[in-house]
Amino acid sequence: MAKANPDVYGHSASMLDEEERAIREVVREFAVEEVRPGAREADETETFPEETWDGLADLDLTGLTVPAEYGGFDADRRTYALVNEELAYGQLAVATALSVHCLATSCIAEFGDDDVRAEWLPEMVDGRPVGAFCLSEPQAGSNPAEMRTTARRDGDEYVLNGDKQWITNGERAGVYVVFAKTDADDPGSVTQFLVPADFDGVEAGRTEEKLGLRASDTTQMTFDGVRVPEPYRLTPEGEGLGAAFRILTGGRIAIAAQAVGLAQAAFDEAAAYADEREQFGGPIGDIQSIRHKFADMATQIQASRLLVREAARQSDAGESPGLAASMAKYFASEAAVDVTNEAVQIHGGYGYMSEFDVERFYRDAKITTIYEGTSEIQKKIIARNLLG
Numbered sequence: 001m002a003k004a005n006p007d008v009y010g011h012s013a014s015m016l017d018e019e020e021r022a023i024r025e026v027v028r029e030f031a032v033e034e035v036r037p038g039a040r041e042a043d044e045t046e047t048f049p050e051e052t053w054d055g056l057a058d059l060d061l062t063g064l065t066v067p068a069e070y071g072g073f074d075a076d077r078r079t080y081a082l083v084n085e086e087l088a089y090g091q092l093a094v095a096t097a098l099s100v101h102c103l104a105t106s107c108i109a110e111f112g113d114d115d116v117r118a119e120w121l122p123e124m125v126d127g128r129p130v131g132a133f134c135l136s137e138p139q140a141g142s143n144p145a146e147m148r149t150t151a152r153r154d155g156d157e158y159v160l161n162g163d164k165q166w167i168t169n170g171e172r173a174g175v176y177v178v179f180a181k182t183d184a185d186d187p188g189s190v191t192q193f194l195v196p197a198d199f200d201g202v203e204a205g206r207t208e209e210k211l212g213l214r215a216s217d218t219t220q221m222t223f224d225g226v227r228v229p230e231p232y233r234l235t236p237e238g239e240g241l242g243a244a245f246r247i248l249t250g251g252r253i254a255i256a257a258q259a260v261g262l263a264q265a266a267f268d269e270a271a272a273y274a275d276e277r278e279q280f281g282g283p284i285g286d287i288q289s290i291r292h293k294f295a296d297m298a299t300q301i302q303a304s305r306l307l308v309r310e311a312a313r314q315s316d317a318g319e320s321p322g323l324a325a326s327m328a329k330y331f332a333s334e335a336a337v338d339v340t341n342e343a344v345q346i347h348g349g350y351g352y353m354s355e356f357d358v359e360r361f362y363r364d365a366k367i368t369t370i371y372e373g374t375s376e377i378q379k380k381i382i383a384r385n386l387l388g
Contacts, residue, residue: 015309020082027083030055031090036357039091042215043360046207048172049215052094057127061087065102065250067109070121077250077315081257081308088261092364093215095261096371097130099254100168104131106247107177111192111234120175120194129174129197134164134221135244141165142377144179144241145187149223151180151233158182158233160193160201160226166371170219171204173197178223179244182237192240194232201226212363249325250315251372256308256328259336259368263301266336266343266361267294273347290346297339304332323385330378333368340365 016024034055042049056062064080066072075083080102087095105124108117108131124131140146149162160180167176176195183189195202205220235243271294274285284290311324340362344351351358369375 016082020079023079024082024086026059027061027086028089030059031086035087035090035094039093039215040354040357040360042091042093044214044354046209046214048093048097048217052091053097053127053130056094056098060125061098062101062127063105063121063125064098065106065109066121066125070109070117071125072105072109072121077253077312077321078309080250081253081312084254084257085261085264085305085308088258089265091215092258092262092367093213095258096213096216097169097172099251099258100133101131102254103133103247103251104173104175104177106250107133107192107234107243108194110247111243112194113231116194116231116234124175130169130172132167132169132173132176132221133247134167134176134178134195136165136167137163138165138220142374144244145190147179147181147190148184149178149180150184151182151191151193151228153182154227156230158193158228158230160195160223160228162223164221164223166208167204167219167221168371169217170221171207172217173204176202176221177234179240180223186238188241189238190241190244191237192234192243193228194234195223195226195228199226199228211366212360213367214363248372249322252325252329252378253308253311253315253321255368255372256304256311256325256332259329259332259365260301260304260308262361262365262368263297263304263332263336263339266340266358266365267297267301269356269358269361270294270297270343270346273350284346293342293346297342300335300339304328304335307331323382326373326378326381326385329373330375330382333365334375336365336368 038049060073063072064075068074084095108120135144137147151158151160174197178193178195179190181189182191201224203222208218277284307328311321311328314321314324343358344362350356
């Protein structure tokens with residue numbers, strides 16, 4: 001089997017401008033040389049690789065979505081998607097940690113006042129404190145309006161009480177963007193707050209044990225009588241949920257891009273294996289049924305990548321990218337599950353062994369169909385946009 005040519009099914013020269021090609025080269029090199037080598041150990045020990053985070057900071061990627069006036073990269077959505085794709089090519093847990101950090105910096109940049117932005121963003125650009133985004137709750141995942149976390153006004157402070165679930169960077173974070181109701185009985189009262197990790201009453205629970213994404217720091221968060229000063233209220237009362245949805249539209253583009261990167265990594269591993277593994281007198285890559293698998297995989301990857309780029313284009317153009325983002329997130333995440341499944345199948349029995357990366361890719365891929373809006377929620381959004 002001929003060696004796979006990434007420009008045939010990947011980022012061809014016509015898809016990227018000169019700056020994007022340079023960024024892709026730098027991030028891909030980091031992903032391959034710095035992220036991937038430690039990925040298996042991080043997965044097995046369920047430990048986030050902090051040295052990798054420091055490397056992201058050295059590349060200025062921890063300030064990816066922060067405005068330049070605060071020292072950030074100020075990336076457009078196309079570049080943001082590209083970075084997420086290439087990092088996921090190395091390890092999905094690392095890309096996920098960065099994208100959630102960027103959700104937090106985006107909230108602060110868009111909704112914080114000048115003093116709050118100046119206080120927090122320059123340090124977050126440097127990678128510390130790490131940011132986290134606290135929206136989901138044990139009984140409120142796909143429908144955050146059902147959240148029970150409250151923020152009761154008390155003079156010039158709010159008293160925050162409640163639990164959040166499945167929080168990426170939960171233990172690592174130094175600052176949390178938290179959503180809470182200012183009126184427990186009013187679903188329309190959801191408001192967004194900035195909560196430093198060292199405030200009294202902030203506590204991270206145990207790290208969750210997960211099928212995949214095991215190197216990601218995922219915890220429950222408890223906010224018990226946390227007193228938050230009024231300047232740390234990021235949105236007017238009742239406008240937090242709309243703000244969350246706007247930020248999550250960009251987040252969905254990032255998750256879709258991560259799914260593409262993960263699928264591409266699985267394709268490349270399977271292609272290399274099929275070129276080396278011999279059965280029936282030759283490489284298995286010469287067997288027609290295997291070749292057809294690669295044809296299907298490459299088509300799914302490229303279709304996903306183009307959907308991501310269109311969603312990013314719409315976002316950068318100031319258009320409303322909600323429909324495109326949901327299409328990209330739905331299709332790319334489901335494609336990642338399909339492609340990683342086929343990569344395992346091509347490896348045969350070896351694909352089921354943890355010593356081969358495709359086993360981890362397969363476990364990791366499933367989460368892309370769940371977090372930041374399940375596939376079912378994406379289909380609901382798509383249908384609503386198309387049919388009313």
